[in-house]
Amino acid sequence: MVLDRSRDRRLFLSVALNSTGSAGRSWAWPGTEWGRFGNWEHYVRSAQLAHEGVFDIVFVSDHPALQRDNRSRPLHSFDPTVLFAAIAAAVPDIGFLLTASSSYNSPYNLARRLATLDHISGGRVIWNVVSSFNPDIAANFGDAPLPPRADRYRRADEFLDVVKQLWLSWDPPNDATPTDTLWDETTARRIDHHGEFFDVAGPLNVPIGPQGHPVIAQAGASQAGVDLAAKHADIVYASLLHKDAAFEYKAQLSNRARAHGRNPDEIRLMPGLVVILGETREQAYRKHEALHGHDNEDGLLADFFRRTAVLDITDNLDPDKPIDPDLFGYTEDQSAPVGFVRSFAEIAAAEPITPRQLVRRVDGGHRLVVGTPADVADSILQWWGEGAVDGFNIHIPVLPDGIAEFNREVIPLLQAAGAYPTGYDGSTIRERLGLPDPRHAPAADGSASGAA
Amino acid sequence: MVLDRSRDRRLFLSVALNSTGSAGRSWAWPGTEWGRFGNWEHYVRSAQLAHEGVFDIVFVSDHPALQRDNRSRPLHSFDPTVLFAAIAAAVPDIGFLLTASSSYNSPYNLARRLATLDHISGGRVIWNVVSSFNPDIAANFGDAPLPPRADRYRRADEFLDVVKQLWLSWDPPNDATPTDTLWDETTARRIDHHGEFFDVAGPLNVPIGPQGHPVIAQAGASQAGVDLAAKHADIVYASLLHKDAAFEYKAQLSNRARAHGRNPDEIRLMPGLVVILGETREQAYRKHEALHGHDNEDGLLADFFRRTAVLDITDNLDPDKPIDPDLFGYTEDQSAPVGFVRSFAEIAAAEPITPRQLVRRVDGGHRLVVGTPADVADSILQWWGEGAVDGFNIHIPVLPDGIAEFNREVIPLLQAAGAYPTGYDGSTIRERLGLPDPRHAPAADGSASGAA
Numbered sequence: 001m002v003l004d005r006s007r008d009r010r011l012f013l014s015v016a017l018n019s020t021g022s023a024g025r026s027w028a029w030p031g032t033e034w035g036r037f038g039n040w041e042h043y044v045r046s047a048q049l050a051h052e053g054v055f056d057i058v059f060v061s062d063h064p065a066l067q068r069d070n071r072s073r074p075l076h077s078f079d080p081t082v083l084f085a086a087i088a089a090a091v092p093d094i095g096f097l098l099t100a101s102s103s104y105n106s107p108y109n110l111a112r113r114l115a116t117l118d119h120i121s122g123g124r125v126i127w128n129v130v131s132s133f134n135p136d137i138a139a140n141f142g143d144a145p146l147p148p149r150a151d152r153y154r155r156a157d158e159f160l161d162v163v164k165q166l167w168l169s170w171d172p173p174n175d176a177t178p179t180d181t182l183w184d185e186t187t188a189r190r191i192d193h194h195g196e197f198f199d200v201a202g203p204l205n206v207p208i209g210p211q212g213h214p215v216i217a218q219a220g221a222s223q224a225g226v227d228l229a230a231k232h233a234d235i236v237y238a239s240l241l242h243k244d245a246a247f248e249y250k251a252q253l254s255n256r257a258r259a260h261g262r263n264p265d266e267i268r269l270m271p272g273l274v275v276i277l278g279e280t281r282e283q284a285y286r287k288h289e290a291l292h293g294h295d296n297e298d299g300l301l302a303d304f305f306r307r308t309a310v311l312d313i314t315d316n317l318d319p320d321k322p323i324d325p326d327l328f329g330y331t332e333d334q335s336a337p338v339g340f341v342r343s344f345a346e347i348a349a350a351e352p353i354t355p356r357q358l359v360r361r362v363d364g365g366h367r368l369v370v371g372t373p374a375d376v377a378d379s380i381l382q383w384w385g386e387g388a389v390d391g392f393n394i395h396i397p398v399l400p401d402g403i404a405e406f407n408r409e410v411i412p413l414l415q416a417a418g419a420y421p422t423g424y425d426g427s428t429i430r431e432r433l434g435l436p437d438p439r440h441a442p443a444a445d446g447s448a449s450g451a452a
Numbered sequence: 453m454v455l456d457r458s459r460d461r462r463l464f465l466s467v468a469l470n471s472t473g474s475a476g477r478s479w480a481w482p483g484t485e486w487g488r489f490g491n492w493e494h495y496v497r498s499a500q501l502a503h504e505g506v507f508d509i510v511f512v513s514d515h516p517a518l519q520r521d522n523r524s525r526p527l528h529s530f531d532p533t534v535l536f537a538a539i540a541a542a543v544p545d546i547g548f549l550l551t552a553s554s555s556y557n558s559p560y561n562l563a564r565r566l567a568t569l570d571h572i573s574g575g576r577v578i579w580n581v582v583s584s585f586n587p588d589i590a591a592n593f594g595d596a597p598l599p600p601r602a603d604r605y606r607r608a609d610e611f612l613d614v615v616k617q618l619w620l621s622w623d624p625p626n627d628a629t630p631t632d633t634l635w636d637e638t639t640a641r642r643i644d645h646h647g648e649f650f651d652v653a654g655p656l657n658v659p660i661g662p663q664g665h666p667v668i669a670q671a672g673a674s675q676a677g678v679d680l681a682a683k684h685a686d687i688v689y690a691s692l693l694h695k696d697a698a699f700e701y702k703a704q705l706s707n708r709a710r711a712h713g714r715n716p717d718e719i720r721l722m723p724g725l726v727v728i729l730g731e732t733r734e735q736a737y738r739k740h741e742a743l744h745g746h747d748n749e750d751g752l753l754a755d756f757f758r759r760t761a762v763l764d765i766t767d768n769l770d771p772d773k774p775i776d777p778d779l780f781g782y783t784e785d786q787s788a789p790v791g792f793v794r795s796f797a798e799i800a801a802a803e804p805i806t807p808r809q810l811v812r813r814v815d816g817g818h819r820l821v822v823g824t825p826a827d828v829a830d831s832i833l834q835w836w837g838e839g840a841v842d843g844f845n846i847h848i849p850v851l852p853d854g855i856a857e858f859n860r861e862v863i864p865l866l867q868a869a870g871a872y873p874t875g876y877d878g879s880t881i882r883e884r885l886g887l888p889d890p891r892h893a894p895a896a897d898g899s900a901s902g903a904a
Binding site for chain 2: 085139
């Protein structure tokens with residue numbers, strides 16, 4: 001394991017709190033309460049465990065529609081802003097990365113909700129911007145079909161511009177000197193935005209918060225997604241299954257960030273990582289199979305062939321022969337998200353790999369490590385130490401107990417390596433992530449920001 | 453004081469938690485922190501005090517735009533759902549009445565946020581439906597002008613229909629019997645709503661909550677507002693300044709409720725009541741004047757004439773001559789809310805009253821009682837005891853300390869009269885308010901509800 005000590009770096013970790021866990025059948029895992037995805041105490045317990053493990057961030061993805069597969073758990077149920085507001089009152093320090101759609105929200109309302117949560121939590125909010133890609137979602141918000149990706153990303157870009165302006169539109173009143181007014185009217189600035197998708201007058205009725213404004217995260221893997229992330233995101237959650245692909249992605253992201261006038265060192269790349277632990281590798285393999293409802297590896301292979309069936313390539317795949325990466329083609333204008341398919345292609349292109357090997361390397365579209373605590377820690381530290389990534393978003397197969405297991409088995413190894421802290425520092429998640437304060441950012445025209 | 457003991461009635465009380473208090477200058481009240489409207493601890497402290505006073509409900513009104521008068525406090529800043537979610541994690545028992553606009557939200561998202569909060573709080577949510585009437589709000593949500601009232605109320609009506617269907621669209625999974633699926637697919641029902649304003653497929657991705665669905669509140673005073681309340685509302689917050697007007701309003705509401713097939717006894721009428729307390733009446737009068745930044749009654753009169761100036765009637769008003777109620781005309785199609793103007797007319801029609809007397813009876817459009825604790829308790833108990841109302845929504849001039857004062861001085865008198873409880877009972881706010889469970893309501897076609 002090589003650690004890059006040339007810079008004052010540290011590993012960042014977030015952990016996903018969705019539903020009953022990242023494993024589809026986690027709801028029925030022995031010893032757990034099945035309906036816990038609808039029990040708020042389950043989430044606050046998970047967040048408390050994440051806090052005990054000194055995780056930087058708890059994360060929830062989102063999907064405002066009921067997912068139909070009733071053999072799996074509903075991955076998305078409670079509204080993330082409402083859920084994290086309640087958790088913020090109960091759990092200190094930890095950051096809250098929540099997902100909300102720029103396609104099915106209005107900028108004023110969402111800016112206000114996130115700003116409120118940022119105040120309540122003391123500056124711990126990160127907004128993961130998604131444009132939503134699912135027709136089931138569209139059908140809950142009108143009779144129009146899902147807009148094409150290009151439209152959704154232009155809307156997301158404009159949405160972000162508006163929201164950032166709103167977040168910096170009203171300075172907090174100054175308590176110092178008695179006057180006749182609570183705030184100076186010049187400190188509340190209309191934004192008067194008139195764009196392709198939005199007309200918003202402003203100012204926001206919530207003052208600037210403890211960290212300036214929430215941190216921005218983005219996970220898009222399409223070209224439009226990478227560009228949106230390079231322009232706006234402080235944290236990037238791409239699906240990266242191979243270290244070579246991570247280096248390549250990071251270089252591409254950095255180039256585009258520079259083209260947008262940003263410093264790429266101020267972007268944290270934190271891909272997803274599913275962790276399945278065992279005392280031995282064999283034990284971890286059996287757990288992996290059991291988590292998917294199988295008794296052996298053949299079940300995992302059958303699942304893989306079922307998933308890839310939609311690509312019409314099953315006839316060209318042999319469980320024990322290396323995969324031709326060209327089989328996993330994708331196009332920029334397909335409506336489904338390209339990240340997961342591209343990741344299959346990347347891993348197969350980077351090294352010869354058979355389906356039997358691949359099923360142990362990918363889970364739910366994310367990178368998977370199945371093994372002992374030392375295997376997991378080594379893998380995390382290697383990617384991070386070589387500079388491929390800044391951290392990981394950990395997916396725990398069965399919540400909440402899997403977090404306690406990770407805390408007990410893996411976190412101490414990361415701490416012993418000097419990569420991970422043993423306690424919380426920094427008063428906001430922005431400070432903890434080492435990100436610049438947007439109140440001090442130069443405006444696009446080169447002048448100082450009005451909210452400095 | 454006459455108490456009606458013919459029915460098993462009890463007084464219901466909610467208290468408004470908006471900003472720094474109901475007095476415009478409450479932000480600068482001696483001994484308070486000016487910027488506390490933006491400090492979440494201020495709100496949780498206020499809610500804790502309300503809980504100590506055994507209030508049934510804490511309430512926030514809402515207005516998604518910055519109010520421009522910087523001599524006053526911003527009455528609406530933090531997003532109500534996010535604020536109450538955090539308070540729900542910190543304060544038990546008490547109900548949460550929050551305001552959200554049916555004009556500037558989408559039914560699926562709002563239904564989901566409120567359902568999430570209802571789960572988290574254990575069934576303590578009440579949604580106060582408003583249609584929003586202010587052009588400043590409209591300008592934060594597009595370039596279209598504010599729609600006419602009739603359109604906004606038709607939208608509100610359809611919005612409520614959709615939201616109620618969504619709330620009952622997915623039964624909670626049953627933990628009892630091991631099966632291969634987490635829920636039976638027949639228990640998740642699409643709503644497939646296609647109406648004038650909305651197309652929503654459903655089902656909601658949050659299961660039915662602890663009280664079936666949130667309680668509905670409405671405050672509309674226009675004819676369209678009364679009809680919406682009669683059709684949908686469990687709690688009605690109208691501005692009622694005179695007891696005769698309250699009886700008249702209640703009769704009208706009951707008639708319309710019956711026309712909609714509802715039992716009027718299942719609607720709780722809880723108008724607003726501003727309370728200004730003093731050890732003596734004179735002390736309370738001086739406090740009233742000070743709360744408005746004045747040294748004497750003339751200041752209050754000057755404020756009144758400034759407010760009524762927009763009606764172009766100032767020349768016809770004499771501080772010491774009874775007001776001609778016809779001066780306070782209003783029309784159903786005016787765009788400003790009619791409730792407050794109508795209330796002036798009602799009080800002047802019900803009894804001869806001079807402007808000098810009226811300024812001690814109305815504050816911010818709500819009924820005002822200025823006096824000793826006994827004055828306040830007697831006034832509350834008289835209206836309630838005679839059956840004019842079911843309770844009041846108390847507006848406290850200066851938060852949070854005014855709640856502690858009300859708890860100490862007034863609540864014991866209401867309890868001593870046998871009108872108010874000394875502790876919490878009922879596991880949900882619906883139970884506490886004695887309201888029927890919507891899961892057991894007959895459907896419009898006379899059959900049992902699908903969610904029974």
